[in-house]
Amino acid sequence: MVESTYRDALREALSDAMRADPSIVLLGEEVGAYGGAYAVSKGMLAEFGARRVIDTPISEAGFVGMAVGAAMTGLRPVAELMYVDFLGVAMDQIANQAAKIRYMFGGQTGVPMILRAQGGTGRSAGAQHSQSLEAWIMHIPGLRLAMPGTVTDAYLLLRHALTLPDPVVFLEHKSLYARTGDLDKSAPVHWGKAIIRRPGSQLTIVSYSRMIHFCLEAAEQLGGEGMDAEVIDLRTLNPLDRETVVASVRKTGRALIVSEGHLTGGVAGELSAVITEGAFSYLEEPPIRLAAEDVPVPVSPALEAASIPSVERIVATARKILRR
Amino acid sequence: MVESTYRDALREALSDAMRADPSIVLLGEEVGAYGGAYAVSKGMLAEFGARRVIDTPISEAGFVGMAVGAAMTGLRPVAELMYVDFLGVAMDQIANQAAKIRYMFGGQTGVPMILRAQGGTGRSAGAQHSQSLEAWIMHIPGLRLAMPGTVTDAYLLLRHALTLPDPVVFLEHKSLYARTGDLDKSAPVHWGKAIIRRPGSQLTIVSYSRMIHFCLEAAEQLGGEGMDAEVIDLRTLNPLDRETVVASVRKTGRALIVSEGHLTGGVAGELSAVITEGAFSYLEEPPIRLAAEDVPVPVSPALEAASIPSVERIVATARKILRR
Amino acid sequence: MKNTRGLYLYRQMLRCRTFEDRVGELFVRGGSAGSMLHLSIGEEAPAVGVAEAMARGDRFTSHHRGHSIFLARGADPKRMMAEIAGAADGYCGGKGGSMHIAGMDLGSLGANAIVGGGVPTAIGAALSAKTLGEDSVAVAFFGDGAMQQGVIYESMNMAALWKLPALFVCINNQYGMGTRIDRASARLDFEARAETFGLAGKRANGADVEEVEARASELIAGARRGSPGFLIVDCYRFHGHARKDKSPYREEAEEIEQRALRDAVAFQKRRLVDHGEAVEGDFAVIDNEVAAEMNAAVEFAIAAARTPLAALYTDVYGPGEAPPAPVDGRIDAALAS
């Protein structure tokens, strides 16, 4: 167990996997000489060479589509979208091609590729560089979806994703790269299983990616005020571990879902439905969704921060749910 | 009040609006000489000329993007995506540009355009021509979303959309074009308001687009069996008429949501959450989601039909909810 | 009858054309899965010419009008027809259909229903070949209409930039649905355009399969050496866009003229007769053999087992992965919660 940043853990996952599996290649804008826009692949060009760490032109549809074809023919490509917002130009290749090829072709082939991207707010990067678009991906059958919130998960989930037979969309968070934490490479992966990051008895808080940390901080504060919240980190949204979430809510009777994506039509709605379907007769209150406002992300730092959940608002909402 | 097909009603809406508003232009693949892949714009080239009915190359990102720019500069473009599945290639222009321009630019300008497309199953058109992708659109603030299920709504909603200040994604259903019904052009539009298509007391069935007809047929059958279902047609998903849905469920205590989109991460999940949030203490049962399977749409006619809700399964599910 | 190469090409093209004719029959007999059937009649020369220029181990992607290409690369017409019927014995088990026939063992990475969508797939296969040191060329087949999809140019640039073993084949049948190519593109010299992206560009007469094969062979040889190419083949779409389209947007006179001018099957027949390689009687033998083969394909498809409902949930994810939970089961669980 060592201390690492989220960024370094991702790099380690890629590097360890590439050392073990010669079929893995990275491709994307600036992944090579520049070391990645968020420095995730820094130094990897030097170790693995330009044949395996491929700087692409600014052609997301093209290179994501090439990753699809490469994945069908012996490579295991890791394509990087610099911002998840750029899904807009590459969505056909992900949702119509990568996701459907195995099924459409009757199981003849698979598309073992990864699409890495990063999303979320925190840099005043504006409406086209700050989105959380996981809901688009979660809706499409055939796409796995991982959203690590911790350093160890950044490593474990990415390494495991690199062994799967299917396309995995792997969404990092721009505000987590510099975050440090314990990196335990030998921890069991438990792919597709949620983790209870903090056990509690009165309220289940469900989240993923960066918001997990907001939730844990909020739960600490709530604990200090005598309110005992359980915090569940989903880790992957496909597979979605409905069982762990439902079991927790059956225990606590109350659920707060926290997501950085827009409220309407977002992941929080899916989770709310899953909870109501799984724990209906145990619910003391309706599952509550604390998600991003239904507005584009503004660039003003104050407005940007106000557009997404905060620790304070998680605490305040928990209080309301617990009628305190 | 006359009888019309859904297709003809759409054409009438476009034509009446274009006669009244010279700034409206149609553009898209085959909208002109061919008359539209589903014959919606048949004959319109002859009436309005090539300056206003514009056949485009197969360049969805390009011409949708042009519609955005045209909408900012005095035209009111109606861009047609031949299949909603092609959102994959044009999503950037819709979700990153059209949806956000007013907000990003501080309200200086709007993007009064329509993106028409059609979706859904029924033609064995396969995995890339049969999707119901409304969930992607519903999640993006700034985009209005209309999904008419009836002939009159096809007319009314499209005409009203052509007066709005913001981009409207207008999703038709490929299996409705030939459907006939009463066309009442002078009916009040009630944009953004759901309509109770069938009043009932024991169960609220919420749906939109083609599934409305499945629901109404199922409700008739249920009526024959002594079960009284209310059927709500949402008509638009943005604005979403939460009030009407919630009021109905507060009355019936039970909700069945029927959608042709995939279950996971879909519109049905949002509606489930809305219902639980709005009518929690009135609920006798959890809101139930009957949506498309979480699989790509298969081409085999039998499998295709099995992948989405059917009248029989709506009836069967209602029976289960009513414990009958 | 001599067993010449010229006759072989004739037979292959006739097989393509007859197959498509029988797809129409399958439809009329109610045996097809839906009516979105895009026939490649008139495009036999690019299919057979390029297919013959390819080697075993080469790969390709195609488009919504791809039947002939796959057939020319060795596909079993029975299993193709069964797929068009949406039957279990089809190449994709009846889940793909006419627009998504694929056969990995023959190098077919699949037909695609998104115009231009399959092009980067092929270039990705070329990237694999180069990266893994395999001697395999990848060919992307697409229509003239696809030249207006941006992803094609992104793919061209990367193929050229990275010197990939790739060939772009534009089957110019002069129409994208009802839009004649000159209403879709300001310039039509696409081979010159491809050159400005760094590809070797050539044009071939789509009535002459031997010319197509020659040009394709030159370009594939170049591609194998790391100089990717672009080939445009001028043809004509003999019939409507899809099986039911009657082409009201073009003159019958044009159709008659163009079909006469661009019929690769008839052209090859004339050539064989002119060169003394065959006499009328020879063709009758071939025609009968081919007709029998394709009739059998139709009967096979009609008799084929339907795809079982249980297949709805399979192959969404790979082997060993749990299938998606059926909706009805989730409803039952919710009502028991």
Place this chain on the structure above:
Amino acid sequence: MKNTRGLYLYRQMLRCRTFEDRVGELFVRGGSAGSMLHLSIGEEAPAVGVAEAMARGDRFTSHHRGHSIFLARGADPKRMMAEIAGAADGYCGGKGGSMHIAGMDLGSLGANAIVGGGVPTAIGAALSAKTLGEDSVAVAFFGDGAMQQGVIYESMNMAALWKLPALFVCINNQYGMGTRIDRASARLDFEARAETFGLAGKRANGADVEEVEARASELIAGARRGSPGFLIVDCYRFHGHARKDKSPYREEAEEIEQRALRDAVAFQKRRLVDHGEAVEGDFAVIDNEVAAEMNAAVEFAIAAARTPLAALYTDVYGPGEAPPAPVDGRIDAALAS
């Protein structure tokens, strides 16, 4: 001091450069909204040269590196700087930021943070002009890296096909982030490529604002007559990709050489001196005036009112439309249900 056109161009370019310098200062002083600030130092000639070739009523879109262009089209540097600060007095009320400055009254349809994303917007404006019979040209500004985005080619084709009053301006600063243009594109003669899409293609030396203006004027005149054009202007990105990027991926020697070679401000200054249009003292006057103007812009931005929190919900939809329901209110309602 004479008030010559040459001096005016010099002043305008200096205003651009100084503005960008002060954006850096704003950042250092902690006054900018974030650090995604893409400075256009080195790109003054395409900004000013093309802006001067445009007429009142002409429109344009630009990209993430678009400050100079808007300034050259008449924007108020105070309101631009305030927008970069994310303040209420900015062009977009602090909601857009550096990458999304827009000003409809000046024909600026906005800067765009999606590479290539704003190009079809401009062509759509050209469609409006043609359809409505307005005498207005639309210019799409973008970088060399955007030449690898497919939507650019889709836009070129439609502009040419429909003879729209449009001009594509590629500001070739030789890099897309850390990737030199020859690592992104197999061929670099983009003006020839544009010709194959039916545009009139020209290239200009980005060190010479007068040459840029001349070429742009020719192309805009053509565009106005329905013959759309493409102009590539060769420049150099003097600094890193964004404010904080130190360009470790390129040699300092290259930077020094290229900056010397491609400094349009210095070039114009030399020309003015050589032609006897100005003496050193004249420049000092201009420099001081410009510095004062841009210093004032920084102070304005720093002092500007912050965007009020209530603005979070405004302008998602148009006038008269209900704003989105705030999340907290929905939570309260749910807990009261």
